Amino acid sequence: MTITTRLTCFFLAMLLLVLVGFSVSMYGVADYYLNQQVDERLTAALNSICGMIETDAAGVEWEPGERRRVLEFPTYEDQLAWWIKDDKNNLIARSHDAEHTDITAFDNRNWQFAQRTIEATTSSSDDSQPMIGEASTKHAALIASAAISRKPVQAAQWQLIAWLVGLSSVVWLAAFASARYVCRWALSPVRSMAIAAEHIDFVDPSQRLPRVHTHDEVGQLTQAFNAMLDRLQESFERQRRFTSDASHQLRTPLTAILGHVDVALRHDRTDTDYQAILETIKRKGTHLSRVVESLLFLARSDREANLPRLVIVDLASWLPTYLTQWDDHPRHNDIQLDCDQSGCSRCVAQSELLAEILNILLENACKFSETGSPIVVSLNNDEDHILVSVADQGCGIDKGDIGNLFTPFVRSEQARQSGVEGVGLGLSIANRLAKTFGGDLTVTSERTRGSCFTLQLPKVSDDLMDD
Incomplete structure (x- = not known):
């Protein structure tokens, strides 16, 4: 079932x-009004009839006389019947249309009745009984009865029902005829979005949904969907560049290894030549292995990259121990440690991976600075973070290259021109590891004056240490 059909059914329901509800309410109001009119007519007629009865202490007497014209009801005379009986149930008077003298002879469904008894008044100063005889017109009591027909009310009710049903049917059928068209018109932007989405493929990822110039939910949906497509295109382009660069970086050492093997197999060589070729193959193979390991690490999702077991590391005591690993490096004497032990220096990390971050930063500092220039490893802290910085006095980085410095396979212009070996993965790995520890890796640099990479790690509070 389409959205148009569902909306149409919901609207019609x-x-x-x-x-x-409207028809029932209208019928209820009209029924109350018509019944009230019948009651008022019946009460008015009964009051007029009782007005023709004379009452005194001697008895009750029916004396319409000249006032009989009051008993004529020209508006609804054919709908009203009345009669007067005495206390012995003898008929005294009746209307022209009152064929029945007994109230029970009328149909209760089609007639509405009212009855009133008029008795002789009594006086405390008169002990005698009323003078009622055969020749007398006095009666001990008279019973006035009236009945009014409900057929006009019932006819009006049925007519009202017919009008309500007819008008409601016309309105509902008109709504049925127009609701589907209105729903289809209202949902036409959604259909256009669906058609456009079906034609979007990765051959041309720049395709977007047509813009809807409305300020409603459909416009918001179009903007959100196009924003998602922008992010997907960016991710797709980044993945494509990553794949292309990775293929190039893998093909280069493989080509070198196969080239040396081909040269070695062309003719017999001395042991020294074979050893040189094997050393070259080993170096290229080691380089290829590092590239593969770096690619595997960067290919992990953030969930897989989270480390399950982290420990508290005191950097003030860990850094001097770590730098002893560089004692055999040619630039060991250029590396200096500036450790501020006045504040907290504890963080949550893994010492092996923390060492990998510093290895990457120190290797870059050694590559891009002159031998003999200082490389300073400093430890400081601010209110919430521990700061580990590696600063050199090398060639520096242009401001235009800093924004892409942590992107895989991206190398600065100075790195490419200097001829220093590298694939552009080290800083990407270091930045990924820093974020794994809940920290960040930033850089400040000035052309020809050097660079400073700063690793920010959250502090471990004293309360956590006590726990």
Whole structure:
């Protein structure tokens, strides 16, 4: 079932409920009004009839006389019947249309009745009984009865029902005829979005949904979907560049290894030549292994990269121990340690991976600075973080290259021109590891004056240490 059909059915169902509720309410109001009119007519007629009865202490007497014209009801005379009986159930008077003298002879469904008894008044100063004889017109009591027909009310009710049903049917059918068209028109932007989305493929990832110039949910959906497509295209382009660069970086050492093997197999060589070729193959193979390991690490998702077991590391005591690993490096004497032990120096990390971050930073500092220039490893802290910085006095980095410095396979212009070996993965790995520890890796640099990479790690509070 389409959205248009569901909306149409929902709208028609709600309209049907409204029409039924309106019709029932209108019928109830009209029924109350018509019955009230019948009651008022019947009460007025009964009052007029009782007005023709004379009452005194001697008895009750029916004396319409000249006032009989009051008993004529020209508006609804054919709908009204009345009669007067005495206390012995003898008929005294009746209307022209009162064929029945007994109230029970009328149909209760089609007639509405009212009855009133008029008795002789009594006086405390008169002990005698009323003078009622055969020749006398006095009666001990008279019973006035009236009945009014409900057929006009019933006819009006049926007519009202017919009008309500007819008008409601016309309105509902008109809504049925127009609701589907209105729903289709309202949902036409959604259909356009669906058609456009079906034609979007990765051959041309720049395709977007047509813009909807409305300020409603459909416009918001279009903007959100296009924003998602922008992010997907960016991710796709980044993945494509990553794949292309990775293929190039893997092909280069493989080509060198196969080239040396081909040269070695062309003719017999001395042991010294074979040893040189094997050393070259080993160096290229080691380089290829590092590239593969770096690619595997960067290919992991953030969930897989999270380390399950982290420990508290005191950097003030760990850094001097770590730098002893560089004692055999040719630039060991250029590396200096500036450790501020006045504040907290504890963080949560893994010492092996923390060493990998510093190895990457120190190797870059050694590559891009002159031998004999100082490389300073400093430890400081601020209110919330521990700061480990590696600063050199090398060639520096242009400001235009700093934004892409942590992107895989991206190397600065100075690195490419200097001829220093590298694949552009080290800083990407270091930045990924820093974020794994909940920290960050930043850089400040000035052309020809050197660079400073700073690793920010969250502090471990004293309360956590006590726990």
